[in-house]
Amino acid sequence: MSEALIAVALVWVAVSGTAVVLTPDPLRQAFVAGFFGLGLAFLYLSLQAGDVALSQIVVGAIALPLIVLLSLAKVRKERE
Amino acid sequence: MSRRARLVFFAVAALALTATLGVGLAGLPSFGGQVTAYAQMLNGLAQQQRRVTDVVSAISFDYRGIDTLFEEFILLSAVTGISVLLRPLSDETRELPEDKAPDRAIPPPSPAVWLLTVFLSSLLVLTGIETVTHGQLTPGGGFQGGVILASAIYVVYLGTNYVTVERFQPAPLLEATDGVGASGYVLIGLLGLLAGVSFLSNVVGLGTAGNLLSGGTIPLLNLVVGVEVMAGFAILASEFLDQTAVIRMRRR
Numbered sequence: 001m002s003e004a005l006i007a008v009a010l011v012w013v014a015v016s017g018t019a020v021v022l023t024p025d026p027l028r029q030a031f032v033a034g035f036f037g038l039g040l041a042f043l044y045l046s047l048q049a050g051d052v053a054l055s056q057i058v059v060g061a062i063a064l065p066l067i068v069l070l071s072l073a074k075v076r077k078e079r080e
Numbered sequence: 081m082s083r084r085a086r087l088v089f090f091a092v093a094a095l096a097l098t099a100t101l102g103v104g105l106a107g108l109p110s111f112g113g114q115v116t117a118y119a120q121m122l123n124g125l126a127q128q129q130r131r132v133t134d135v136v137s138a139i140s141f142d143y144r145g146i147d148t149l150f151e152e153f154i155l156l157s158a159v160t161g162i163s164v165l166l167r168p169l170s171d172e173t174r175e176l177p178e179d180k181a182p183d184r185a186i187p188p189p190s191p192a193v194w195l196l197t198v199f200l201s202s203l204l205v206l207t208g209i210e211t212v213t214h215g216q217l218t219p220g221g222g223f224q225g226g227v228i229l230a231s232a233i234y235v236v237y238l239g240t241n242y243v244t245v246e247r248f249q250p251a252p253l254l255e256a257t258d259g260v261g262a263s264g265y266v267l268i269g270l271l272g273l274l275a276g277v278s279f280l281s282n283v284v285g286l287g288t289a290g291n292l293l294s295g296g297t298i299p300l301l302n303l304v305v306g307v308e309v310m311a312g313f314a315i316l317a318s319e320f321l322d323q324t325a326v327i328r329m330r331r332r
Contacts, residue, residue, distance in 0.1 A: 006112070047112075050136075050218075050219030050220075051134075051136045051137070051219045051220065051224070053219075054211070054219055054220055054224040055224055058223075058224050058227035058228060058231070062227060062230075062231045062234065063313060063316070066234060066317055067316070067320060070317075070320035070321060070323070070324050071320065073324045074323050077324065
């Protein structure tokens with residue numbers, strides 16, 4: 001059972017990582033990167049590393065999208 | 081360098097990397113195999129020695145507490161660097177956010193979203209405090225709880241507007257809190273020196289495993305790390321938000 005969970009998590013990480021790289025628009029990339037971070041957190045949780053999974057959730061779903069989106073908003077505003 | 085020379089250089093380097101990586105990966109233990117010797121020893125020892133049930137926090141704040149001190153100061157210096165980089169320059173001015181159409185104010189946030197923000201941010205503050213204070217018992221700790229506490233302020237911004245969230249995060253208070261958190265870690269470490277043993281020793285009473293106040297200096301260090309991380313991430317968001325919403329080129 002736990003092997004199935006780890007396998008699902010690894011596939012999720014691989015697919016969403018590729019999707020992040022193949023997304024052309026930075027704004028959409030930020031959302032796919034958040035999904036990728038969630039997959040990483042699920043992988044760490046299925047490998048029974050609770051602290052690391054919590055850290056990944058807070059950084060990958062809260063701090064990173066915030067910084068990326070605010071930077072994109074600033075860059076787009078400058079361009080107008 | 082011409083393109084061909086670059087490709088040749090890359091091919092040589094890639095070959096060397098493949099060789100070393102292959103040798104290294106072949107020598108790894110099998111996936112999901114045995115627990116290492118250090119982990120087995122700590123699983124047996126940590127509960128009696130430090131009276132904590134979360135061994136990871138015992139490693140972060142006690143056995144390897146000095147590394148966490150360095151990490152906290154990395155975060156502090158990164159936040160300071162961002163504050164310096166994103167300060168208003170001489171050719172920029174600070175104005176409150178306004179709508180693009182000149183004859184219309186920004187539509188106020190709807191009361192339903194405001195109510196949802198009140199519930200969500202209160203819940204996030206509670207969850208953050210719980211994660212910080214239970215660091216020595218359950219997975220979590222100062223860093224994770226600190227970011228959860230900072231995200232309560234992010235939720236306030238998302239549900240309301242810039243003027244409202246600025247009331248919750250006056251810059252001097254955030255910077256003072258960040259400094260208190262960072263210096264608090266060093267001061268708790270100095271308690272060890274004052275007691276006659278080494279820096280960052282666990283010299284406060286250890287208590288019983290499973291209680292909220294157990295592990296000696298571990299809950300204290302969790303607390304100061306949580307305070308520092310919360311203030312650091314709030315400063316981060318506030319600086320980026322100021323750049324986006326408020327600072328703009330000075331019109332001539």
